[in-house]
Every structure is written in structure tokens, then in C-alpha cells.
Amino acid sequence: MADPLIFNPLTYDPAHFDTETRRLLRATIDWFESRGKRRIIEDYRSRAWLGDFLEFSAKEGLFATFLTPASATDREDGRWDTARIAALNEIFGFYGLDYWYAWQVTILGLGPVWQSDNAAARDRAAELLSQGEVFAFGLSEKAHGADIYSTDMLLAPDGDGGFLATGSKYYIGNGNAAGLVSVFGRRTDVEGPDGYVFFAADSRHPAYHLVKNVVDSSKYVSEFRLDGYPVGPDDILHTGRAAFDAALNTVNVGKFNLCTASIGICEHAMYEAVTHAHNRILYGRPVTAFPHVRRELADAYVRLVGMKLFSDRAVAYFRSAGPDDRRYLLFNPMTKMKVTTEGEKVIDLMWDVIAAKGFEKDTYFAQAAVEIRSLPKLEGTVHVNLALILKFMRNHLLDPAGYEPVATRLDAADDAFLFRQGPARGLGSVRFHDWRPAYDAYAAVPNVARFREQADALCDFVARIAPDERQSRDLDFLLAVGQLFALVVHGQLILEQARLTGLDEDVLDELFSVLVRDFSAHAVELHGKDSASGEQQVWAVEAVRRPVVDEARSARVWERVEALSGAYEMAL
Numbered sequence: 001m002a003d004p005l006i007f008n009p010l011t012y013d014p015a016h017f018d019t020e021t022r023r024l025l026r027a028t029i030d031w032f033e034s035r036g037k038r039r040i041i042e043d044y045r046s047r048a049w050l051g052d053f054l055e056f057s058a059k060e061g062l063f064a065t066f067l068t069p070a071s072a073t074d075r076e077d078g079r080w081d082t083a084r085i086a087a088l089n090e091i092f093g094f095y096g097l098d099y100w101y102a103w104q105v106t107i108l109g110l111g112p113v114w115q116s117d118n119a120a121a122r123d124r125a126a127e128l129l130s131q132g133e134v135f136a137f138g139l140s141e142k143a144h145g146a147d148i149y150s151t152d153m154l155l156a157p158d159g160d161g162g163f164l165a166t167g168s169k170y171y172i173g174n175g176n177a178a179g180l181v182s183v184f185g186r187r188t189d190v191e192g193p194d195g196y197v198f199f200a201a202d203s204r205h206p207a208y209h210l211v212k213n214v215v216d217s218s219k220y221v222s223e224f225r226l227d228g229y230p231v232g233p234d235d236i237l238h239t240g241r242a243a244f245d246a247a248l249n250t251v252n253v254g255k256f257n258l259c260t261a262s263i264g265i266c267e268h269a270m271y272e273a274v275t276h277a278h279n280r281i282l283y284g285r286p287v288t289a290f291p292h293v294r295r296e297l298a299d300a301y302v303r304l305v306g307m308k309l310f311s312d313r314a315v316a317y318f319r320s321a322g323p324d325d326r327r328y329l330l331f332n333p334m335t336k337m338k339v340t341t342e343g344e345k346v347i348d349l350m351w352d353v354i355a356a357k358g359f360e361k362d363t364y365f366a367q368a369a370v371e372i373r374s375l376p377k378l379e380g381t382v383h384v385n386l387a388l389i390l391k392f393m394r395n396h397l398l399d400p401a402g403y404e405p406v407a408t409r410l411d412a413a414d415d416a417f418l419f420r421q422g423p424a425r426g427l428g429s430v431r432f433h434d435w436r437p438a439y440d441a442y443a444a445v446p447n448v449a450r451f452r453e454q455a456d457a458l459c460d461f462v463a464r465i466a467p468d469e470r471q472s473r474d475l476d477f478l479l480a481v482g483q484l485f486a487l488v489v490h491g492q493l494i495l496e497q498a499r500l501t502g503l504d505e506d507v508l509d510e511l512f513s514v515l516v517r518d519f520s521a522h523a524v525e526l527h528g529k530d531s532a533s534g535e536q537q538v539w540a541v542e543a544v545r546r547p548v549v550d551e552a553r554s555a556r557v558w559e560r561v562e563a564l565s566g567a568y569e570m571a572l
Contacts, residue, residue: 002567003560003563003564005090005092005305005308005507006267006270006304006564007090007182007263007264007267008567008568009029009032009033009094009568009570010028010568011135011374012025012029013569014026014322016060016094016410016414017083017084017087017294017410018077020065020076020077021077021084021153021412022349024060024062024065024066025084025087025091026279027060027062028060028062028088028091028404029091029554030147031053031056032091032095033570036570036571036572037362037364037570037571037572038572040095040096040360040570041361041362041363041364041367042097043096043098043218044098044195044218044367045217045361047217047218048099048217048218049176049177049218049220050099050102050258051376052055052078052100053102054102054132054134056109056554057559058130058131058132059132060131061075061327062088063103063106063129063132063134064078064126064129064130064132065077065078066079066080066081066084066085066088067080067085067106067107067110067129067185067268067320067393068126068129068130068421069114069416070414070416071414071416072114072122072123072125072126073126076387076414079192079412079413079414079415080114080414080416080419081319081412081413081414081415081417082256082315082318082319082409082415082418083258083315083319083410084254084278085107085310085450085562086257086311086315087260088103088263089103089104089257089259089260089261089264090260090263090267090570091422092261092263092264093261093262093263093264093265093268094265094267094268095258095264096263096367096371097219097261097269097371097374097375098217098218098219100261100264101173101212101219101231102134102174102219102346103172104254104257104261104457105134105135105137105143105172106134106135106136106174107135107138107171107253107254107257108136108137108173108182108250108253108254109123109135109136109137109174109178109180109181109182110129110135110182110244111182111245111246111249111250111251111253111254111419112137112182112198112238113125113135113136113180113200113235114248114419115237115238115239115246115249115250115420116237116238116246116565118234118237120202121200121234121236121237122220122237124180124200125180125200128179128180129297132177132251133177133178133179133180134174134177134178134179134211135174135179135181135182135183135372136172136173136174136175136176136178136180136181136182136185136203136222137172137173137181137250137251137254138153138175138182138224139170139172139179139184140168140169140170140171140172141153141167141168141169141170142168142170142171142223146336146380148184148244148247148308149184149195151167151184151185151196152167152168153165153166153167153168153169153183153184153185153226154166154167154185154186154187154188155186155187155188155199155231156181156187156188156189157188157189158185161232162230162231162232162233162426163187163197163199163230164228164229164230164231164232164465165183165185165199165201165226165228165229165230165231166226166227166228166229166307167185167225167226167310168211168223168224168225168226169183169224170214170219170223171214171222171223172221172223172224173219173220173221173222174178174219174220174222174224175203175210175220175221175223175224176203176210176213176221177203177221178202178203179200179202179204180200180201180239181200181201181202181203181208182198182199182200182401183198183199183200183226183475184196184197184198184243184247184318185197191387193233193239193240193241193244194239194240194241194472196238196239196240196241196244197231197236197238197239197243198230198236198237198238198239198243198246198247199235199236199237200235200237200283201226201229201231203224205229205276206228207226207227207230208224208225208226208229209224209225209226209227210222210223210224210284211223211224211225215537218472221286225387228528233571238529241423242555244424245421245422245423245424248424249418249419249421249424250382251328251379251409252328252332252418253418254379254495255332255333255336255379255380255385256314256332256335256336256379257337258335258339258340258375258376258378258379259307259310259311259314259335259336259340261306262307262309262339262340262342262343262375262376263304263308263339263341264367264374265368265371265375266304266307266343266346266372267304267349268368268407268570269346269347269350269364269365269368269369269372269553270300270301270346270350270564271564271567271568271569272354272363272365272569273297273300273350273353273354273358273363273365274297274350274561274562274564274565275564275565275566275567275569276287276354277293277297277353277354277565278355278411278562279353279565285499287353288337288404288562292352294558294561294571295481296349296350296352296353297349297350297353297558297561298554298557298558298561299341299349299514300346300350300380300537301347301557301560301561301564302507302510302511302514302557303310303342303345303511303514304342304346304348305348305503305507305511306342306419306494306511306514306515307339307342307343307346308502309494309497309498309503310334310335310338310339310490310493311335311339311494312457312497313484313493313494313496313497313500314328314331314332314334314411314493315409316334316406316407316409317406318332319415320406321417321418322417323422325403326430327394327403327431329427330389330392330430331394331425331430331489331493331525334389334489334490334493335387336379336380336385336487337376337385337386337389337486338377338383338486338490339377340375340376340382341382343372343375343376344372346375346377347368347369347372350365351365351369351410362568373525383474383475383479385480386425386478386479386482386483387475387478387479389482389485389486389489390478390481390485390565391428391481391483392427392430392432393462393482393485394429394466395429395430395464396432396435396485397434397435397458397459397462398459398462398484398486399431400431400432400433400434400435401431401432401433402433403432403433409497423435434486435455435489435492436491436493438491438492438496438499439451439452439455439492441493441495441499442495442498442499442505442508445498445505445508445509445512446457446509446548446550447509447511447512447513447515447516447547447548448491448495448508449511449547449554450502450510450512450516450545450547451487451491451512451515451516451545453545454487454516454519454520454523454531454543454545455488455491455544457539457543458484458543460535461481461484461536461539462538463537463545465533465535465536465548466534467481470531471531471533474529474531475531476529476530476531477526477529477530477532480522480525480526480529481526483522483525484519484522484526485521487515487519491512491515494511495508495557496510506553506556506557507557507560508556509548509550509553511548512541512547513547513548514547514548516545516546517547519543519545520544520545520546523540523541523544524540524541524544526540527540527541527561
């Protein structure tokens with residue numbers, strides 16, 4: 001019987017979605033399955049451009065249906081629905097990150113357009129989507145990365161009310177084929193932030209020069225240069241501070257997609273790893289008979305379940321966000337930073353088990369082991385997102401506000417607020433609901449209770465011996481604190497989703513035994529930091545806990561892992 005917690009293409013039935021969404025998700029799976037494992041791996045190895053996939057998407061209206069807000073389309077099923085976007089991310093990740101990347105960069109390219117009041121540009125984008133075109137997000141530059149304060153894309157007045165844009169962009173996905181590239185630059189005739197501009201460019205224009213693909217991959221991550229590119233009123237998406245906000249708010253929308261892509265990668269790799277290990281005989285016994293192998297695969301399994309629970313719950317906060325509820329601004333970098341780094345751990349645990357098999361060219365695992373590394377590094381590094389998370393720590397842990405409970409959000413609604421998030425500032429004023437009730441609901445689960453002791457200890461740390469002014473300038477020290485805080489938030493949303501879905505408490509207990517170990521490891525790391533004070537060092541040692549061991553529980557969870565052997569294998 002298929003494990004309901006792990007995506008299986010053979011049994012997948014997204015009955016919680018509307019008819020057209022179900023059809024498109026199922027059609028996407030069927031397209032990949034019909035190509036077969038050998039063709040998909042060969043396309044990955046030969047760095048083939050994704051033309052066939054984009055033809056399929058255009059024929060089915062996949063991108064147009066999923067990525068056009070209701071306000072910009074007459075399609076009956078067209079809307080920007082984070083729940084179904086997340087489902088498609090998982091499917092793309094399951095079959096290959098190259099496919100997901102073309103979709104992800106299209107999402108980023110559309111962000112400044114759907115936030116714009118320029119009706120002509122919005123109509124143009126909707127029409128391009130309906131034709132099956134992809135989009136690109138021209139933000140980063142070779143010299144400055146994503147430091148948008150220092151952009152060298154310059155727009156000079158042309159004397160006729162428009163501009164001529166000159167400059168280059170670097171690391172721009174889909175830059176080889178995008179029907180519309182949202183490009184960030186600044187005017188030469190206006191100083192300061194009022195001079196920022198977001199404008200739309202076409203990769204087929206003679207003044208658009210494609211330099212190269214900067215990576216060795218099917219993903220076309222381009223360097224391009226504009227040389228006197230004409231920019232008229234219909235091309236201007238945002239000016240001044242609004243252009244700056246559009247850049248950051250677009251990244252807010254786009255980074256959420258990283259978590260579910262990571263989940264899809266791990267799920268496919270897990271089927272291969274468990275099947276291989278369980279059927280390989282070593283010293284007269286299946287590899288999975290060895291205790292250390294069982295622990296590693298069980299840890300990988302529960303970490304993956306935790307990734308899914310957190311991400312599914314975060315969808316609800318993302319979709320329910322508004323001017324008076326910006327909790328998503330914490331849960332969003334959490335999905336990007338915490339879930340994707342958990343994905344790396346899941347792959348590493350399985351790779352330690354299957355060893356050399358993970359290098360073989362006819363496995364999905366070989367590409368998964370490479371591609372899983374990229375997701376923590378996209379849309380801001382782990383360090384950048386940890387630093388962002390820290391801005392919310394005191395309010396989240398110590399100063400909760402009253403909010404009505406947020407229900408599971410799988411309804412066919414348009415998530416319009418994502419394109420009117422407003423100014424990208426004021427993070428320190430964001431308030432959160434009390435995190436403790438989620439833990440209280442599972443106080444009888446031994447390792448949840450054990451982890452709760454550590455979470456309470458972190459509250460004591462923040463209230464009594466929080467980083468002082470000197471330590472606040474020591475990012476290395478702060479990041480260690482951020483890892484501890486991230487674990488508490490991670491556990492909170494896992495528990496909320498567990499309650500909503502009736503998760504097996506054996507799985508939950510085993511998952512929290514892993515989180516207890518993680519918290520202890522990060523506490524020890526904090527203890528060793530150069531700038532940790534004597535009080536903080538004492539606190540760190542006292543925060544270390546041993547998980548509650550239950551051999552019968554672990555055996556029952558192992559049965560779930562073992563059942564994955566042979567449960568899915570992609571046809572050749």
C-alpha cells in the first residue's frame with residue numbers, strides 16, 4: 001500500500017483540487033512518465049534545452065492557467081493559487097530540477113509585472129503566457145550579485161519621453177528564450193532611490209545580446225547585455241521606491257517555491273535508495289538489516305515528513321496573508337532556508353547508505369545529489385535568510401498577539417495580496433500567534449515534550465542573556481542563535497499540520513527525537529563560538545537534551561520506511 005505521506009506518481013490523486021487543476025497535475029505526471037527515466041536522465045546529462053517540455057506546457061495551458069492572476073485573465077480556472085503552485089513544484093522536483101527552474105524563473109519574471117499598474121504590460125504578459133512563453137527576472141549582476149543598490153543597468157533619457165537602456169545582467173534564468181524579461185535598473189538623470197526603474201525587455205530584440213549560459217546545465221542561466229535598448233512608457237513596470245519594493249516582494253513570492261521542489265527531489269531519491277538498500281545483500285543479510293542503516297533511513301524519512309508538514313502549513317499562512325497579517329514574512333524564509341537544508345540532510349543520509357550507487361549514471365539519485373545543493377543557495381543564501389529570520393525572534397517567542405486560527409487553504413481562490421504586499425520594510429513590527437498551544441496539544445508525546453523544554457530554554461535565553469551590542473555585530477554568533485530559533489518555528493508548524501491531518505504519533509515522536517538532537521547540536525555549536533559569554537556557555541550546555549528512546553516506536557516507523565522498497569520505480 002502506498003504511503004500517504006510520500007508522493008507516489010502511480011497513486012497520486014489530488015482530489016482536494018478543482019477538476020482542471022487535477023487534470024493538469026495528472027497530465028504533467030503522465031507526460032514525464034511517458035518519457036521514461038532513461039530519456040529524462042539523458043536529457044539532464046546532455047544538457048538538452050527543455051523545448052519538448054515547454055511545448056507540452058503551451059499545449060496544455062499549464063503555465064498560463066497556474067501563473068495568471070484572476071485579474072489578468074478570462075480563463076475560468078486561471079488564478080494565482082499558492083496551494084496548487086506548491087503541488088506542481090513538488091512534481092517538477094520529483095522528475096528533474098531543470099524543469100522546475102524554467103517554471104521558477106518564469107514566476108520571478110512575472111512578479112514585477114503582476115505588481116505593476118501598467119495595463120499594457122500586464123496584457124502583454126498574459127498573452128505571452130497563453131502562447132506558452134517563458135519569462136525571466138533580470139535583477140542580479142556579475143559585479144554586484146543581487147545588490148540592487150549598486151545596479152549598473154543604466155537608463156538614459158532618449159529625448160522623446162523614453163529611455164535607452166545599457167548594461168548587463170548575470171545569472172538570469174531563461175534569458176535565452178524569455179518573451180519578457182523584467183529588468184531592474186536606474187535612471188542616469190535622477191539620483192538616489194527615486195531613480196530606480198523596473199522595465200520589460202524582449203530577449204528577441206536586436207539590442208538584447210545573449211552572452212552565454214554561465215552554468216553547464218539544461219538550465220539556461222544567462223548573461224545578457226542591453227546596448228541602447230529602447231524603453232517606452234508601455235515597458236515601464238515600476239519607478240522609484242516602488243521598483244525596489246517590487247524586487248524584494250517578487251523574491252518573497254519566488255523563494256516559497258524552493259521548499260516543495262526540494263521535497264520532490266528527496267521523495268524520488270528515497271524510493272531509489274530504500275529499494276536499492278533493501279534488496280542488496282551484504283555479508284549474507286539485506287543492507288537494511290544493519291542498525292545504523294535503519295537509523296539513517298528512518299531519520300531521512302521523518303525529516304522528509306517534517307519538510308512536507310511545515311511547507312503544507314506555511315501555504316495556509318501565505319494564502320491568508322494581508323496588510324494586518326504578515327506572518328508569512330517569517331514562514332517564507334523558513335521554507336527557503338530550513339526546508340531546503342533539511343533536504344540536503346535527507347539526501348546525505350540516504351547517500352551514506354547506498355554509497356557508490358549514488359554516483360551511477362542510470363539513477364535519478366545521481367542528479368538529485370547534485371541538484372539538492374542548489375536550492376539552499378537560490379533566492380538568498382542560507383545565511384541571508386537566517387539573518388532575516390532573526391528579525392522576528394523576540395516578537396515570535398516572547399510577545400504573541402491574538403489571531404484567529406488559520407484553516408487549511410486548498411480552496412480555489414486567487415492569492416491577490418501577493419502582488420500588493422506594499423513597502424518591503426517594518427519587519428520588526430510583525431506579530432505572531434502564540435507558538436505554545438501547538439506544543440501543548442502534543443505534550444503527551446515524549447519527544448515533543450522534551451523539545452518543548454529546549455524551546456522554553458531558548459525563550460529564557462532571549463529574555464535574559466540575548467546577544468549584546470557587540471555580539472549583534474558578530475554574524476557568526478547570531479547565525480548560531482538563528483538555527484535554534486528556526487528549530488522552534490519548524491516544530492511549531494509541523495505540530496499545527498500534524499493536528500490538522502491526524503499524523504501518526506509514532507512518526508511525530510520519531511521526528512521530534514531528531515529535532516531534539518538538532519537543537520542539542522546547535523547549542524553545543526553556540527557554546528563554542530568565540531564571542532559567547534560565560535552565561536551563554538552555561539546556558540548552552542544546560543539546553544542539551546537526550547531524546548526519549550522507544551525501540552518499539554522506532555520499529556513501527558521503520559516498517560513504514562521498509563514499505564517504500566519497490567513501491568515506485570519509474571519506467572525506463
